Amino acid sequence: MTNSNGFMSPPGLKQLSHLIPESTRWAQEGSLSASSSLKMLPPALLKTSALRSARLGGLRLATARSTLPAVQTLQQTQSRTFVSQQVYKLAKRAMPRMSNTEKAALESGTVGFDRDIFSGSPKLATLDKYTAELNAEEQAFMDTEVQQLCEMIDDYSVSRNQDLPLEVWKFIKEKGFLGMIIPKEYGGKQFSAHGHSLVITKIATRSPPAAVTVCVPNSLGPAELLLRYGTQEQKDYFLPDLANGKHLPCFGLTGPSSGSDAAAMRDTGVVCEQDGVLGIRATFSKRYITLAPVATCVGLAVDVKDPQGLLKGTGSPGITVALLERNHPGLQMGKRHDTISVPFMNGPVTGEDVFIPMSKIIGGQTRVGYGWNMLMDCLAEGRSISLPGSAVAGAKLSVNAVGAYARVRKQFKVPIANLEGIQEQLAIMGGQTFIAMSGQHMVNAMINQHEQPAVISGVCKQQITDRGRDAVIRGMDVLGGAGICKGPNNFLANVYTSLPVAITVEGANILTRSLIIFGQGLTRAHPHLYELIKTIQHGDDLEGFNKELRKLVQHSVSNTGGSLKTAVTRSRFKQQSGLLAHYESQMDKLAKNFAMCSDLSLVLGGKLKFAEMISGRFADVFSSLYLGYSAMWFYKSHRHVEGIDAIFDYAMTQLCFEAQQGLVGISKNFPVPVVGPIMRGLSFPFGLPYDTPTDKQIRKVAELISTDSGVRNMLSESMFISKDPTDRVALLNATLPKAVKADATLSALRKQKRNATIDEQKFIDEVEAAREIIIQVDSFDGLGAEIGKPKDYVRPGMIGNVFDKKN
Secondary structure (H helix, E strand, O other), rough: OOOOOOOOOOOOOOHHHHHHOHHHHHHHHHHHHHHHHHHHOOOOHHHHHHHHHHHHHHHHHHHHHHHHHHHHHHHHHHHHHHHHHHHHHHHHOOOOOOOHHHHHHOOOOOOOOOHHHHHHOOOHHHHHOOOOOOOOHHHHHHHHHHHHHHOOOOOHHHHHHHHOHHHHHHHHHHOOOOOOOOOOOOOOOOOOOHHHHHHHHHOOOOOOOHHHHHHHOOOOOHHHHHHOOOOOOHHHHHHHHHHHOOOOOEEEEEEOEEOOHHHHOOEEEEEEEEOOEEEEEEEEEEEEOOOOOOOOOEEEEEEEOOOOOOOOOOOOOOEEEEOOOOOOOEEEEOOOOOOOOOOEEEEEEOOOOOEEEEEEOOHHHHHOOOOOHHHHHHHHHHOOOOHHHHHHHHHHHHHHHHHHHHHHOOEEEHHHHHHHHHHHHHHHHHHHHOOOOOOHHHHHEEEEEEEEEEHHHHHHHHHHHHHHHHHHHHHHHOHHHHHHHHOOOOOHHHHHHHHHHHHOOOOHHHHHHHHHHHHHHHHHHHOHHHHHHHHHHHHHOHHHHHHHHHHHHHHHHHHHHHHHHHHHOOOOOOOHHHHHHHHHHHHHHHHHHHHHHHHHHHHHHHHHHHHHHHHHHHHHHHHHHHHHHHHHHHHHOOOOOOHHHHHHHHHHHHHHHHHHHHHHHHHHHHHOOOHHHHHHHHHHHOOOOOOOOOOHHHHHHHHOOOOOHHHHHHHOOOOOOOOOOHHHHHHHHHHHHHHHHHHHHHHHHHHHHOOOHHHHHHHHHHHHHHHHHHHOOOOOOOOHHHHHOOOOOOOOHHOOOOOOOOO
16 A cells, blocks of 8 residues: 555564554654645745655655564564463462471471482482491391390280280390480491391381381481470480480370371470570470380470460571470379270370470470471481381291292192192282382482482382281281281281381371472472572562473473383383383383373462372382382392393383373362373373283282292392291291292102102101191180189180089
């Protein structure tokens, strides 16, 4: 089109006029009005005016053309800014405000290999820097003091008497079992995390109550808190006596209203002065406190208020940890809980209007209000060691003793280890023990290098205790009637009874799986999410938000591409790739699938926090990945073990399948339409590649567990086997290789159709005699109220029957 001056206007200039600066539009509109007035000028001036008008029109056109790109750029910038502002506002509305306790939990511990998994790029070579071996002092302690302690304990008597005998208590204290984490300068052992863990494991294979007794002082408790946060005066006063057992500690966190939700505690304290001394007047009711009935000091967590401002800037209101001795005025402790008849000391700790001077606060007044951070930092390490160590013990004992029992025990004239139903159980027990042991050693190695793996510690607590429980339950199934008859010869019943303890304490497994592992992991270990959340929580950091959002989007795109790529490039043949390389390829694929799905899950925003079933499945996948890499790391350092390829192959097959099923469950149940199918399609575009172990794999592992093999010996490391030949577990281990040999001899005699020689028959009879002892169970003249009754005592159930003389 043309303007009134006869010059062509740029196409769409009128439509774009709203984008042109006001001064330019004003000049353009003014020139158009002047052009209309030219006709009124005298002809002599018209030529001159036309020339000037032409020049002016050209200038206007040039100005418009030169301004347009800048206008377009400005529009795009303003548009992007507007969009990002709206996204930022939406994110702030969707993201719930983070409490101080949540922030402390997220910032506790350290991030390492867990971030690699959330990044979708974990590398097995990264784990080469970790080692888990006992030093000479730790090994000597295991071989001497720990062995002696286990020999002293009759766990059946402990169960009946509901307490450890005096000589065992004395030995535990005097030999330094309670001071394993305390530095030598204070009289402690200063053991590594791995040394500490294996001591617990060995004791737990003999007596769960003894293991719990040793666990508590060396886990989350006063010693750990004092070492990290205590004043020098507090360290000098408590640590030497904690190391030598004169002080026996416990820690009070859980209350009736604050179990897993410890931040909701009702135990409160108010800052006040008493006789010129600044302190806290507290009322508290704690329960489930292990060692409380016999403890000489207790760490107490209370929520402190300061309504009068007496802290004056030193410390702040909030959860606070105090350390009180048993004789502290107003402190009440001594009662016991009956913990499903598992005889470890456990009970309540209460107090009303108890005055606590600032000198009793761990770390002094400066640490008032800092207790939650202290507890979270310690928990990140503590829950990685004690409970997983105890759980591995149950799995080891099951594999060792039940595996031998299955070979010695015969039904239908064959060892029950030859029955496929039994083989299936034995293989699962072996696989679970290998996986749990790998995870235990891996996290111990991380802690040995001064890491505090908060997310991975949650995995170890939940997964290893769950897998240990599974192994023990299956072991009980194999034992059958021999498993349910308690007595000195029943090696598994007390372990079985104690299983709920490890599942429940230091973060119930249900909560840990459904809320903690993925919830904390996604926020803490994701390479970009926490930084993005901090810009949202800040409330006025649009620039930072845009920067972190771009990183997150780029990361998501990269993971999406990687997820599809590995579906094509992953190894498909074990023989061609080699066993380790094959499974590293599978783990790489599954890690990229996990990272991609984790990124997509963010569409739920703050609702993801409450999608616990989805979160639990994500936790399953993450756990399978951590345990898979742990198993590969463990396998690399144990390749020399005879038969390890078979159990490694079985375990990795199972872990790949578990990870796959977790991803399938997420995609199938994801609450946002379309997103679930996208997850499934990007993860498994060619179908589901993983399955459970084959029957062939099962038979191989079952045979390794039930014969005198390298794998069996590896899985039995660090467990207690008595030097007393009549001990049932010792007898099983001594009889196993003989039973295998005797059965082979009998089979050869049948094939050769001949009678045994004198020596052969003597050996067979010896094995049969041992077999006969092993299959016997304990029986008693009386139990419970019957014990100590006179000889003419008649059980109530027999009164009034046909043989009752009074009838």
